[in-house]
Amino acid sequence: MDKATIEMLARRAGLAKALAEFPEDVAVAARQAESAVAKVKKCDDPRAEPWPPMRAGSGL
Amino acid sequence: MRDGTLAELHWLTASDAARAIAAKELSPVELVQALIERIAKLDPKLNAFIRHDGSSALQAARQAEAEVMVGRLRGPLHGVPVGIKDIIDVAGLPTTCHSKILDGNIATADAVCVHKLRGAGAIVMGKLSTHEFAIGGPSFDLPWPPARNPWNINHHPGGSSSGSGSGVAAGLFPMALGSDTGGSVRNPASCCGIVGLKPTYGLVSRRGVFPLSFTLDHVGPMTRTVTDNALMLETLAGHDPLDPGSAAVPYGHYAAALERPVRGLRVGFVRHFHEVDLPAEPEVTAALDHVARTLQLEGMEVRDVTLPSLDEFRAINRVILQSEAWAIHEKWLQQRPGDYAQLSRRQLMTGAFFTAGDYTHAARRRLEMIAEVEAVLREVDVLLCASSMDPACRIDRPADLERTYPRQARTPFNVTGHPALAMMSGLSADGLPLSVQFAGRYFDEATVLQVARAWERASGVDGKHPPIL
Numbered sequence: 271m272d273k274a275t276i277e278m279l280a281r282r283a284g285l286a287k288a289l290a291e292f293p294e295d296v297a298v299a300a301r302q303a304e305s306a307v308a309k310v311k312k313c314d315d316p317r318a319e320p321w322p323p324m325r326a327g328s329g330l
Numbered sequence: 331m332r333d334g335t336l337a338e339l340h341w342l343t344a345s346d347a348a349r350a351i352a353a354k355e356l357s358p359v360e361l362v363q364a365l366i367e368r369i370a371k372l373d374p375k376l377n378a379f380i381r382h383d384g385s386s387a388l389q390a391a392r393q394a395e396a397e398v399m400v401g402r403l404r405g406p407l408h409g410v411p412v413g414i415k416d417i418i419d420v421a422g423l424p425t426t427c428h429s430k431i432l433d434g435n436i437a438t439a440d441a442v443c444v445h446k447l448r449g450a451g452a453i454v455m456g457k458l459s460t461h462e463f464a465i466g467g468p469s470f471d472l473p474w475p476p477a478r479n480p481w482n483i484n485h486h487p488g489g490s491s492s493g494s495g496s497g498v499a500a501g502l503f504p505m506a507l508g509s510d511t512g513g514s515v516r517n518p519a520s521c522c523g524i525v526g527l528k529p530t531y532g533l534v535s536r537r538g539v540f541p542l543s544f545t546l547d548h549v550g551p552m553t554r555t556v557t558d559n560a561l562m563l564e565t566l567a568g569h570d571p572l573d574p575g576s577a578a579v580p581y582g583h584y585a586a587a588l589e590r591p592v593r594g595l596r597v598g599f600v601r602h603f604h605e606v607d608l609p610a611e612p613e614v615t616a617a618l619d620h621v622a623r624t625l626q627l628e629g630m631e632v633r634d635v636t637l638p639s640l641d642e643f644r645a646i647n648r649v650i651l652q653s654e655a656w657a658i659h660e661k662w663l664q665q666r667p668g669d670y671a672q673l674s675r676r677q678l679m680t681g682a683f684f685t686a687g688d689y690t691h692a693a694r695r696r697l698e699m700i701a702e703v704e705a706v707l708r709e710v711d712v713l714l715c716a717s718s719m720d721p722a723c724r725i726d727r728p729a730d731l732e733r734t735y736p737r738q739a740r741t742p743f744n745v746t747g748h749p750a751l752a753m754m755s756g757l758s759a760d761g762l763p764l765s766v767q768f769a770g771r772y773f774d775e776a777t778v779l780q781v782a783r784a785w786e787r788a789s790g791v792d793g794k795h796p797p798i799l
Contacts, residue, residue: 279683287665299683310642
């Protein structure tokens with residue numbers, strides 16, 4: 271993720287203050303996110319459900 | 331009113347203390363007073379406490395003693411001291427989460443887990459250090475210093491339930507509450523050589539506990555022995571209709587099951603975690619092999635099994651944890667980023683960079699990984715694997731902390747929700763605890779504890795205490 275993209279995403283997330291005061295921390299956070307996402311396999315089955323499952327009943 | 335000397339009281343187990351108090355051989359006041367004196371002596375070095383509440387503890391101990399004298403016992407932990415991680419509410423005390431952000435946040439009611447402990451007779455000693463908001467790491471840029479490891483105070487005690495691990499290991503209290511979202515009960519248990527259990531997701535209520543990640547958060551017992559862990563879990567377990575993640579399932583009499591025969595139990599050894607995925611220090615590997623051989627000698631059948639890779643478990647854990655944590659911390663991170671420690675700020679801001687698709691992909695893959703672990707647990711009764719790949723490093727070396735913190739095999743069981751327990755496997759050449767982890771089927775904490783007890787009984791690890799104390 272390049273610097274311009276990081277800054278754009280940070281501002282979109284409302285992190286302008288953090289970007290001004292802690293730019294290196296924002297960059298580290300962005301790189302951590304990018305790294306984690308790259309390691310998650312995508313499910314091939316379009317019907318694959320997430321966990322936890324949606325439940326009707328006592329939680330609603 | 332009791333046998334023994336004051337000097338020995340701090341190593342009393344919760345079970346032995348409860349038994350002696352019930353038999354009127356030990357005064358809860360004397361026990362609490364002894365621990366207060368020990369805390370005064372040691373905690374300035376250990377920083378296990380954020381807020382020690384000695385006067386309330388003594389008052390509760392006097393009440394407990396008065397009740398004993400008229401034959402009234404509140405429950406199986408009557409008069410036994412407990413420490414509470416400072417993300418868990420204790421009525422009338424601040425819940426700071428070790429952060430400037432929650433300065434002045436006074437809890438108006440006990441968390442359900444604290445309420446249950448008090449109902450069983452336990453005495454709250456105070457609120458314990460944590461990594462800020464149960465994430466990040468040992469930080470020196472917060473209002474309170476980080477807890478230290480009683481085996482060597484230059485080393486970190488693990489986290490995020492760092493004060494819980496440090497205090498139990500140091501004999502400041504025989505039991506503590508921790509929370510575990512990516513391994514935060516089991517990491518300090520591993521670093522400090524105690525027993526830490528992350529129960530099945532939904533077994534213990536999280537109501538009154540400051541959330542980190544709703545679908546990964548667990549509350550768990552931390553003790554010096556497996557028996558105490560089982561005793562504490564019996565008190566904590568149970569359905570809470572006001573916790574949306576709570577499960578309405580029967581729960582067990584875990585302590586009574588501890589000494590059941592283990593012969594014939596099938597143990598799946600997840601070697602690839604520490605041999606391939608994240609190669610462990612040789613001492614850690616040797617200790618794990620020793621545990622496996624010991625379980626075989628106890629009559630268990632140990633076979634190698636394969637689970638998904640640690641790399642992917644960790645990635646799934648991070649995407650879900652940090653996405654959910656972002657939803658909690660978004661406003662504060664936008665307005666007050668400087669009030670966080672750098673370590674937690676970096677971890678919590680990560681959630682801002684995930685998309686809805688990232689989160690959903692991780693949640694869908696999570697279900698597939700659960701199915702893969704479930705398939706293995708149909709073939710074996712319990713899993714044996716590494717907890718930490720290294721002994722605790724020095725607390726003042728950020729590069730070592732950054733390198734060793736992710737080298738662990740705890741997050742798989744947050745992702746899947748299976749029960750998992752970490753405890754001592756031995757000591758390193760430097761005298762620091764090494765660790766092992768046992769995991770089991772959903773809501774089968776009894777078998778996990780039974781195998782852990784078999785290892786404890788055969789190895790005698792419950793008799794090891796930090797020598798410097």
